[in-house]
Amino acid sequence: MIKIIAIGVWVCVVSLGSSYGMALFASKSTPTEKQEPSYFEGLDYRKTDPITVPVIYEDKIRGYILARFVYTIDGKTVAGLAVPPDPFMLDEAYRVIYSAKGFDFDRPERYDVAKLTEDIKKAVNARYKKDIVEDVLIEQFDYIEKDKVQHG
Missing domain, CATH: 3.30.479 (Tetrahydropterin Synthase; Chain A)
Incomplete structure (x- = not known):
């Protein structure tokens, strides 16, 4: 029973860690500078x-x-x-x-x-x-x- 709980905790930690890693990676790769509007905008x-x-x-x-x-x-x-x-x-x-x-x-x-x-x-x-x-x-x-x- 303890093995099943340990596996469940391990899966949660891995899922949270990978989600945090992807969010951190996505926030660094997103340009923070404001883009110029295209000619047709507005x-x-x-x-x-x-x-x-x-x-x-x-x-x-x-x-x-x-x-x-x-x-x-x-x-x-x-x-x-x-x-x-x-x-x-x-x-x-x-x-x-x-x-x-x-x-x-x-x-x-x-x-x-x-x-x-x-x-x-x-x-x-x-x-x-x-x-x-x-x-x-x-x-x-x-x-x-x-x-x-x-x-x-």
């Missing part, structure tokens, strides 16, 4: 409503650009804004697309979308007078010629 992704922008060349409407954007913004920052950024995003997108020069009607796929998104981001941030928008992405960007638009 960012909200928001979609704009679609916009239709007429493309005018030589005083005539040649077609329309249909566009929809996604932008990233800090969640804490947007919660503190008195005016949401959506109207500014749409307004600046419309202005940038409408005022674009040198649109190639034969090859609309060559439109400089990287410059477009950067211009929209800069314009919205300029309106707020601080960096609110982190990035602007394109969800939809289509060119439709005027004669291919179906009415009613």
Whole structure:
């Protein structure tokens, strides 16, 4: 009977010792320094409503650009804004697309979308007078010629 009790005490001591050893090892191997947050931590992704922008060349409407954007913004920052950024995003997108020069009607796929998104981001941030928008992405960007638009 004493042998069984001694074996039970020995198993408890070994279990407690190994648990203590693993806890001590894990606490020393865990980094204690604070890690930098990733780029996407705390960012909200928001979609704009679609916009239709007429493309005018030589005083005539040649077609329309249909566009929809996604932008990233800090969640804490947007919660503190008195005016949401959506109207500014749409307004600046419309202005940038409408005022674009040198649109190639034969090859609309060559439109400089990287410059477009950067211009929209800069314009919205300029309106707020601080960096609110982190990035602007394109969800939809289509060119439709005027004669291919179906009415009613």
